Amino acid sequence: MSPKFGTSGLRGLVVDLTPDLVADYTRAFLAACPVGTGLYVGRDLRASSRDLAEVVIAAARAEGVGVTDCGAVPTPALAMASMTGGAAAVMVTGSHIPADRNGLKFYVPGGEIDKADEAAILAALGRKAAGLDATRRFDGGVGGDWAARYLRAFGRVLDGMRVGVWAHSAVSRDLLVTCLAAMGADAAVFGASDTFIPVDTEAVPAAVRADFLRWSQGLDAIVSTDGDGDRPLVADGTGRIVPGDVLGQICAGLLGADTVVTTVSANTG
Secondary structure, three states, X not given: OOOEEXXXXXXXXXXXXXXXXXXXXXXXXXXXOOOEOOEEEEEOOOOOHHHHHXXXXXXXXXXXXXEEEEEEOOHHHHXXXXXXXXXXXXXXXXXXXXXXXXEEEEEEOOEEOOHHHHHHHHHOOOOOOOOOOOOEEEOOOHHHHHHHHXXXXXXOOOOOOEEEEEOOOOOOHHHHHHHHHHOOOEEEEEOOOOOOOOOOOOOOOHHHHHHHHHHOOOOOEEEEEOOOOOOEEEEOOOOOEOOHHHHHHHHHHHHOXXXXXXXXXXXXX
């Protein structure tokens, strides 16, 4: 399929996401949208994501935009870091789609791009590279800052609980364990994979549901996310998955509806 672009970003088959195409969209984004203090770049754990991130970084530096390379981090962690730093961001991820596909998610300093940004980016395609050489730095603390935010918000609310983590190939998997431990839980990790597994949190396969029922023995809950860590997956102590619409209502009840709406709209977790 030919790569498709919209407000959720650019997505397509990896073989069609050529360096020229990715660089073109990166240049168009930087030319058409506010950049603020620079560009933050993150990626998921797909085999193709590291190379695509390098293309984005090189294209941005050639446009004279300083880059903060955040490495492999969850999308909401990258968004939080870039918004805090007053910068734009590009997340290299295909979210929950198969491993032979990938994509780019674009963020302006205030959050995700909107329809007006989308039109402006499309209109700016085809620009020539400026040939500059801006700075690049690495920030390995973005994920830790994101995890610390949850500890500040909730404290040790999970003391005495045993929580399973379906690790699969989620870029958030280690941070989930860190967060759970910081909140007092004993975390048990299941199903880690070095090969990318596409996970749609609203369409969990029957085989995985069966695994959850088996893993749930002795657990109070099981948690996970999709590949780039911006969609939660939760099962109760019996291994039954809590649907997203029900989970949203639970969060609204715990935090207050205004808090949930603000958090979701900012896409920071």
